[in-house]
Amino acid sequence: MPLYNHLKEYRARLGVNQQQLGAMVQTSRQTISQIERGDYSPSVTLALKIAKVCDARVEDIFEYEEDTDNE
């Protein structure tokens, strides 16, 4: 999936663990872990919530890159 993120760095800046960040954005620790590993692309709502908590823009945390492998 060509969606990359810097959530781990932003979480480290906040100084919280995955469970605490999950509680701050009303989601589970598992989902935060999956997003950090790049296994799950969050919904727009969740991405906006994460950006708000991290005091950043969505595009600062999440990056979309065109997949060039198939060309």
Add this chain to the structure above:
Amino acid sequence: MSNKKAKERSNKRILITFILMIVACGVIGYFFGMITAKTEETDTFAQAVEVMKDAVIQSFPVLFMIVAVLSIIIPAIAYIRCHKMYQKLQADRDNDELWDHLEDALNGPLITSSLFSIANMCLFLCFVYGAVTDKLDERYGKTVLLIGLVVFVISTVMGIVIPHLVIKIEKELNPEKKGNVLDSKFREVWMDSCDEAQQLIVYKSAYKAFSNTNIVCIWLVAITFVCSMLFKTDILSMIVVCLVWFINTLSYMLHAAKLERRG
């Protein structure tokens, strides 16, 4: 995780798979050998079929006991392993790797307990069928049936207790999760307490289960039909498979149509 640890884990997994395969092959070989030895003395195909049926029915008590004992031991071992990891995590709540590892490991007791419960129920009913219809050997008297019943009750209780304990750990790890395994509306309550990523996992898994069930049903209809012709088994088995296939497809189609209309 270091490469050495990952390699050790992979080797352990390969060894366990290998041992399980050898045990499974041994059990399958034993029963096929027994059936072959018995059918060797028959003259006609019909006689051979009867002997085979008899051999299968005679093997139910042994198979049931093996599966029932395994259904108590294996999920319990998997749960104890998870519980140890959970206790380790209590001392180091910020260890994300251990947390992820525990979440993965919790699937072990749940999967084994569910699968063994189904196998257990099936073999116990087959055992009872053999006993009630007097098709079992005399050595399987009332005492063996009573022992079988006790083992079945114990394994069924384990099939309820293990998921209950796993869900308890899961709820302690994720306080937002709700639901009691003993509650009839557990699945609805649990699903409602899941977030978007977890719900997506459930939806994807359910779709995979639907697709696989349809494929299995196609094969089962063919197999049960051939068996009803060849071995004179009841045609009811084929009708039941068709019914399962029909309900599976109908419930999927109707629910999909309802969701499409809602937009």
